[in-house]
Amino acid sequence: MVEATYDAQQNPNTSKLKGMARQPSIFDYAQNSQFRVSFPNYPKIEYFCTAIAIPGISLTAVDRPTSLANIPMVGDTITYENFEMTFMVDENLENYREIYDWMINIGFPDSHSQFRNLDRREQGGGPGRGKGDRELYDDIMITILSSKNNPVVRVRLYEAWPVTLGGLEYTQSGTDVEYLTCSVSWAYMYYDFKSV
Numbered sequence: 001m002v003e004a005t006y007d008a009q010q011n012p013n014t015s016k017l018k019g020m021a022r023q024p025s026i027f028d029y030a031q032n033s034q035f036r037v038s039f040p041n042y043p044k045i046e047y048f049c050t051a052i053a054i055p056g057i058s059l060t061a062v063d064r065p066t067s068l069a070n071i072p073m074v075g076d077t078i079t080y081e082n083f084e085m086t087f088m089v090d091e092n093l094e095n096y097r098e099i100y101d102w103m104i105n106i107g108f109p110d111s112h113s114q115f116r117n118l119d120r121r122e123q124g125g126g127p128g129r130g131k132g133d134r135e136l137y138d139d140i141m142i143t144i145l146s147s148k149n150n151p152v153v154r155v156r157l158y159e160a161w162p163v164t165l166g167g168l169e170y171t172q173s174g175t176d177v178e179y180l181t182c183s184v185s186w187a188y189m190y191y192d193f194k195s196v
Contacts, residue, residue: 036145036151039138041138042098042138048088050086052083053085055157057078059079060077085184089179099165102162103165138160143155154194160186161188
């Protein structure tokens with residue numbers, strides 16, 4: 001692609017760019033219901049997932065002081081938002097308790113023996129990882145699907161762990177059956193995209 005040039009009025013001059021290079025290659029829009037979530041070590045969580053939000057990121061600006069005003073410049077620190085997920089709770093609360101036990105495993109509120117007391121499917125935190133505190137984390141894989149349910153993009157959140165788990169609200173005053181849903185928030189190291 002040729003770099004854009006500018007005319008005398010500083011308007012971009014696009015006449016040197018090929019017309020086909022300016023056209024999108026995909027004309028289908030992303031659908032917000034086309035996704036799958038997977039947790040390698042906690043499979044009961046993913047089955048009932050109803051909503052997710054791919055986290056946003058922000059880049060800090062650095063102010064350069066001058067005698068007139070501070071001028072913002074490009075910073076070098078990225079902040080990732082937490083990964084938010086909503087899931088339906090099964091009748092035996094198994095998927096809820098899976099996250100609850102994971103958090104108890106990390107926080108050990110009753111005794112030190114609760115720390116890292118859960119068995120992992122991938123011992124040692126997965127291939128290529130050491131043991132120890134890595135067992136507290138799990139990678140989250142989000143698969144974005146096309147309009148024809150084919151995977152097109154994978155988003156991987158590295159070394160995630162649950163930060164907040166919402167409560168369960170039961171009531172006898174409802175006029176219709178409402179199924180319980182719960183929200184959970186995850187912190188993680190970073191995430192990346194991979195085309196499939």
